[in-house]
Structure formats: C-alpha cells, structure tokens
Amino acid sequence: MDHIPKRRPQGTRGFARLLRWSEATAYVAGALLCSLFAIAQADSALGSAHALEDFAAALTPPDQTLWAAGRVRDYEKAKHAPGTAVAVLTVPSLKLEVPVFEKDDDLSLNRGAGLVAGMGTPDQGGNVGIAGHRDGFFRVLKDIKVGDLIEVRTHIKVHRYRVTSIDIVDAADKRLLADTELPSITLVTCYPFYYIGNAPQRYIVAGSYQWSSET
Amino acid sequence: MRRSTYLSFIGATALLGGVAAPALAADCATAQFSQEVLDRFPNIRLVCSEIIEKEGQQYAVVKGDLVRTGTNSVYMKFKLADGTKSDTRKIEVKPEFRAKVDGKPVSVRNLAVGQELTAYVKVSEPVIALEPAADETLVLTPIEPAAPMVADTSADMPHTASALPTAAGLGALLLAFAGMLTFLRVRRES
Numbered sequence: 404m405d406h407i408p409k410r411r412p413q414g415t416r417g418f419a420r421l422l423r424w425s426e427a428t429a430y431v432a433g434a435l436l437c438s439l440f441a442i443a444q445a446d447s448a449l450g451s452a453h454a455l456e457d458f459a460a461a462l463t464p465p466d467q468t469l470w471a472a473g474r475v476r477d478y479e480k481a482k483h484a485p486g487t488a489v490a491v492l493t494v495p496s497l498k499l500e501v502p503v504f505e506k507d508d509d510l511s512l513n514r515g516a517g518l519v520a521g522m523g524t525p526d527q528g529g530n531v532g533i534a535g536h537r538d539g540f541f542r543v544l545k546d547i548k549v550g551d552l553i554e555v556r557t558h559i560k561v562h563r564y565r566v567t568s569i570d571i572v573d574a575a576d577k578r579l580l581a582d583t584e585l586p587s588i589t590l591v592t593c594y595p596f597y598y599i600g601n602a603p604q605r606y607i608v609a610g611s612y613q614w615s616s617e618t
Numbered sequence: 619m620r621r622s623t624y625l626s627f628i629g630a631t632a633l634l635g636g637v638a639a640p641a642l643a644a645d646c647a648t649a650q651f652s653q654e655v656l657d658r659f660p661n662i663r664l665v666c667s668e669i670i671e672k673e674g675q676q677y678a679v680v681k682g683d684l685v686r687t688g689t690n691s692v693y694m695k696f697k698l699a700d701g702t703k704s705d706t707r708k709i710e711v712k713p714e715f716r717a718k719v720d721g722k723p724v725s726v727r728n729l730a731v732g733q734e735l736t737a738y739v740k741v742s743e744p745v746i747a748l749e750p751a752a753d754e755t756l757v758l759t760p761i762e763p764a765a766p767m768v769a770d771t772s773a774d775m776p777h778t779a780s781a782l783p784t785a786a787g788l789g790a791l792l793l794a795f796a797g798m799l800t801f802l803r804v805r806r807e808s
Contacts, residue, residue, distance in 0.1 A: 422799055429796035436789025443782045507776045521773035526730040528686030528693070534776035538783050560730040580773040584706060585685060586731045593779040599787070602779055614683055615732060 443513055447539065450514030454488040454502035461487075461558060482558065490525055492516055492533060493554040497543040503555070507534040516540060519591065522580060525555045525562045530583040534591045537602065541592035544608055553588055553610050564588040564610030571604050579607045586612040644669045644676060644741075651678070654744040658761040662739060665696040665704055669741065672756065677738035682707075684733045687726055692717075692748065694735060709737060709748050710759040716751040723751030 461482045467475050481487075488502035492515075507517030516535040523529025533555075535541030553564040564587070570579060571594050579589060588610040593602035644650070646666035655662060666678040682696035683703070691710050695703040716723035719733055729735075736749040738756060747756035 419803075422803065426796050426799035426803065429792045429799065433789045433792030433794075433796060436785045436792065440782050440786035440789065443780075509777075509780070512776075512778065513780065513782075517776070519773050519776050523686075526687070528684075528731040532773060532776075534778050536778055536780050538780055541778065557730065559728060560732060562730070562732060574775055577773065577775060580775070591776055591778060598779075599784060600779075601777075605775055605778070612732070615734075 447513050451502055451540070454504075454515060455491060455500065458488045458491055458502060458556075462556075488515065489518065490555050490557045493556070494543075494547065494551060495554070496548070496551045497546060499540065499543050501535065501540045503533055512536050512539065516590075519580065519589075522589070523582065523586070525557050525588075526559050528586045530581065531555070531586070531588045532580055532591060533588065537593040537596050537598075537606070541590070542596055544590060544592055544606060545596050547608055552613075553590070553608075555588065562586070562588075563613040565613055566608055566610045568607075568609045570607045570609070572607055574601075574603055574605055576605070579609065588612075646678060649676065649678060649741050652742050652744070655739065655741065655761070658744045659707075659739060661698060661704055664698045664700075666739070670738070672738070676741040677756075678741060680737050680739055681734060682737065684729055684731055684735055686731065687729050690726070692726060692729065692735070694737065696737075707746065708762045709746055710757070711748055712757055715748070715757065718749050718751040 464478070467478070470478070486504070489505050490503040491500065492503050493500045502515035504511035504515055504517045507519055511517040512535060516533050518524060519532030519534050522532030525531050535544075537544075547566060547569065549566050549569065551566045553566060555562045555564070572579060574593075580591075590608040590610075592606050594604040594606040595602060596606070646663050646669060649663075649666070649669050651662055659665075662678060662680075665680045665682070667681055668679045670677050670679055680696045682694040684692055685695050685706055686693040688708075690713055691708055693706050693708050695706050697703060711717075711726055713726075716725055717729060717735055718724075719729070719735070737746055738749065739746050739761070740758065743758075744761045745758035746761050747758045750756065
C-alpha cells in the first residue's frame, strides 16, 4: 500500500509557515542585538585602553628640538583632536582608572567618562562635571565613600579632590551641577544601578579640591 | 681715657647704624601702604612676603594659588602667614601675557587650577599685577574685592545609562524564543 502523506489543513500550514518565519526572524534579530552588544563591549575595552595609552604617551612628548614649527603645531593639535582623552580620572580606593573625554555623548561614555557640557573643567576651575554609565565604568561608584580621594590628571597637572558628599537626586534636579567659587568635582551616573531602561534618579558624588598644601 | 671714649663712640655709631638700617629698607611690616590699598586689601601685610622695587615703585610680593582662569583674567587666593588663604581676587591680564610658572613662561590658557603664582601689589596705589615671565612692564589692574563670578547652571543632567544592556537582554530573549520554536518544530515534524 502506497504511503499517502498526511495533508494538513490550509490554516495549519499557514500557521506553521508563520512560526518558521518568526523563528528565523527571532534568530536574526537576536543575533544582531547580541552582536551589537558584543561589538560595543569590545569597543569599550579597546577604546578605553587606547585612550589611556595615547594620553600617557602625550604626557611624555618626544624630543621636538629638530622638528619644524608646523610639525610641532600639528603634534599639539593632535593632542586635542576630537575623540582623544582630555584627562584621566582615577579613584584609587575603587581601582577605577578611566579616560575622560571632552563630551558626554554615547560613544565617549562607552569608552570612558565625559565632561558634562556647561560645567567647569579641571584646569580652568569651577565645578567640574564628569558623567559615566552606571552599567559601565561608573558602576563601581556604588562603593565610594565620603573622604575617598579622586584624582584627575590633565596634560598640565594632577588635580586631587576629596569626596565630601554622596547624593541621590531626581533626574531633573540640576542644583548639584551649579557652579562653585572654589574648584570642585561632581561625578554623575544613573540610579538605581541595576535598572532596566532610563533610570529615574541620578547618583551624585561631590568632592572638594585638595590644595597642594593640604595633601 | 681718650681711647675708651673713642671706642665708645664707634660702638654707639655701629649700634645706631644697626638699628637704623632696617628702617631704611622697607619690609612688609613697615611699608607705607596707601589707605586705599589697605581698604581694598586689608590683610595685605599678612600675605606680603617681601617688598621689591620695580620701575621706581615699591611693590608687595604676594604668592597664591590659582583658583580659576577666565578668558583674560585669573582668580587667586593668597596665602596668609598662618597658612590660611585670603578672599579670592581677580587679576586682569592681556591675551599675550605669559605668567611665570616654575620659571617657565605659560600662557593663561595653559595655566591650571592649583598652580602657585606670584603677584605684585603697588604700595602706593590699589593696583595688582601678575608676575610676568619676562622682565617687562607690569600690567596693573585695580584690586577687585569681588569673588569670581559664579556662572548660572546651564548644564543639564547627562544621560548616563546605555541602551546596550537592554538590547543585549532583548537579543538573548529573542534567541531563546527562536530556540524554543525550533525545538517545538522539530518535535512536531518527527
């Protein structure tokens, strides 16, 4: 007796096709999203390491005595090119060392921390704002304590700050970003540290400047 | 007798000379600061480290820490004798000005907070100048008692959460869902 294949009803076949299509789509989309994350993680690790290396190299400039004036100018310009770190932030108690970029855009924050636009800078003074991802380099800030040392090394000087307060504020509350007469630092990241989506609060670490006579 | 009188005369002259000598060379305690200087810089004697003469004028040398830099100005806090610091003072500079930092000329743009700088306060007039890197004419500006202008907060709270972990979580869920569909399909077809 010939084997007669079982014919499924039209509706069942359509459903099976839909499932197959969903399966393929889910594989492709899932793989794409996971790849995107993996690429971003690789960019974060490599970008941060390269930025730290470039910054360290810029601190010990090569012998320029035989260089033409144009070459010296280009070298100085390259030190401040977009995408290069303007400083390195270190918190010894947390073993945190991260490059600080001029902007706090997504790419910069993926590779390190960024200066908050509209706030002071380490060399010029005022309230220096530095932002970082809570699910990236700044997650360790959950363990920071009042009195801990924060160091910011620029091309000119190492600035030292001592943590004076740790606050959790509403995401719209900008009061702690206000300018200050004396140099100070404000580290900003999202809060809660473990949260899916846009966190409703901000974790603010404030520090006051340590003059060389105080350290 | 005559010899002892002579020696006494020499001794008295030497003693008088010794007493008179410091009165001739002005120091921070004896410098004749004008009333205007004392009004605008009341603790000038406490921050003054020495009196020097430059271009025929007496200046009090004051050392302090850089607190902030502006476009063409610097803000400093001067060190008092007891280790504390004075109020913040603003000093105007020209764009081409070069300050002396560790003996080297540095433009205002390249100065950094916390660096020690030297300034001169004119004894007879309430004006102040930053020590230039080269031996050039001082750029004197009135002593301003004001603290640095604190800018309004124009900064917005930065976005400090990446969407990538959420994307990765969603990706993992989709892969798990696809795996489940595969499992069901294979079971159904076998």
